[in-house]
Amino acid sequence: MSTKSNRPNGNDQGKQNIRHEPGPGMSLADLALLAIFITSLVLVPMALFAMGEESGPAASLKYLLVGFAAAGAAYGVNRFAVDRLAPLHALGFRMAGVVAVTAILLTGSGTALGSFTGIVFHSVEIKTYQVAGQEMTAFIGSVNDAALVAERIGPTVNGIADGIGQTESCEVSSSCLSQNGAGGRGPMSRALGSASAQAFSVAQALQAGEQERDRQLEELNRLNAAYHEVLADGGRAVSERRAALQALHAEVRQVASALTEAMPMALVQSFARSLREGASLPGDPAGSRVLSGYLRGHGDALAEQLDRLPDTALVAPAFPDRPGMIEVLQFLPAYIAIAAIVIVGELILPLSLYLMTYMQRVREIEILERAPSIASRKDPFEGLINRSDRNDSDDDGVSS
Numbered sequence: 001m002s003t004k005s006n007r008p009n010g011n012d013q014g015k016q017n018i019r020h021e022p023g024p025g026m027s028l029a030d031l032a033l034l035a036i037f038i039t040s041l042v043l044v045p046m047a048l049f050a051m052g053e054e055s056g057p058a059a060s061l062k063y064l065l066v067g068f069a070a071a072g073a074a075y076g077v078n079r080f081a082v083d084r085l086a087p088l089h090a091l092g093f094r095m096a097g098v099v100a101v102t103a104i105l106l107t108g109s110g111t112a113l114g115s116f117t118g119i120v121f122h123s124v125e126i127k128t129y130q131v132a133g134q135e136m137t138a139f140i141g142s143v144n145d146a147a148l149v150a151e152r153i154g155p156t157v158n159g160i161a162d163g164i165g166q167t168e169s170c171e172v173s174s175s176c177l178s179q180n181g182a183g184g185r186g187p188m189s190r191a192l193g194s195a196s197a198q199a200f201s202v203a204q205a206l207q208a209g210e211q212e213r214d215r216q217l218e219e220l221n222r223l224n225a226a227y228h229e230v231l232a233d234g235g236r237a238v239s240e241r242r243a244a245l246q247a248l249h250a251e252v253r254q255v256a257s258a259l260t261e262a263m264p265m266a267l268v269q270s271f272a273r274s275l276r277e278g279a280s281l282p283g284d285p286a287g288s289r290v291l292s293g294y295l296r297g298h299g300d301a302l303a304e305q306l307d308r309l310p311d312t313a314l315v316a317p318a319f320p321d322r323p324g325m326i327e328v329l330q331f332l333p334a335y336i337a338i339a340a341i342v343i344v345g346e347l348i349l350p351l352s353l354y355l356m357t358y359m360q361r362v363r364e365i366e367i368l369e370r371a372p373s374i375a376s377r378k379d380p381f382e383g384l385i386n387r388s389d390r391n392d393s394d395d396d397g398v399s400s
Helices: 009-018 029-049 057-090 094-174 187-231 238-262 265-277 284-306 325-330 332-375 380-397
Strands: none
Touching: 029 057, 029 094, 029 325, 029 332, 057 094, 057 238, 057 332, 094 187, 094 265, 094 284, 094 325, 094 332, 187 265, 187 284, 265 380, 325 332
């Protein structure tokens, strides 16, 4: 009787040992891809809700659908790359690797940008309004500086008006400026009287605007403080703070415009130019030179005060629009840690899963290629088994 061995041969045993059988349940790669999908499914619509200016059920449905489509597309690309393209790449189909890596980078970059925006958008919006508040504070500071210069110009104009008036009286009484005659009202005194009246008119305009200027400056400082209080109120929604900040910004512009009108700098500058241009006396060149030199001295003193005014026009900065994607990226250095975490989750992790799957498949192929040579080796117990079979056969023959 012959005995047959039921053990598999070496070739079958080698193939059985390297056969890739997926375990029950979800693998770690499946869990990782699902986690990426859920994260994108939450953060991408969040970015759309934060940046979108539409509201209502229709807008909400649109944001959810777009976010789901983006997250689903990224999940589909990652899943197909890991499950289908990685084995093809391992078999030598290099184009599969190029397509897989390119697709992961493109979809991952989109979802990473959306996720990053959804996380930091409100913070970026607040920072944008903080920058606007700093610009507004600088503008109010410039207005204050201009007001201080205007306050110093008032006494200068008053001094010029008094000086010209006294010179006029002196000219009428003793011709002290013209040195021609023994007084009386002539061309010189009339020209001085005209300049004195203009000077007093400018001084009165400055005095009339002084009280209004002080009140407007106090209002500007109050509005500026209120702006920063609203900005720092973390208990209010960003949309509510934006509306309040816009209202305060509009008030600041109105008060600044009223303050500019309360400071008659254009009138003062025109008066300074007329003084520096001098005056002419008909038929009296010598008297014209004396009078022009006298008036020009006052005009130079006034122009020196005016030169201290800001060179640029006092225009309030515009309130910023709601930030967009470009503005969010401009604040990237401030949120580099969050950006790094998002990039790891949306880009590095899918690429790592693809590369690890590719390396696993390459290793399996190498083992498959080595399996026939391993299986062809002779089993050291095979001779003993065969010899035992032959002995049993011989014994049967003798017995028979």
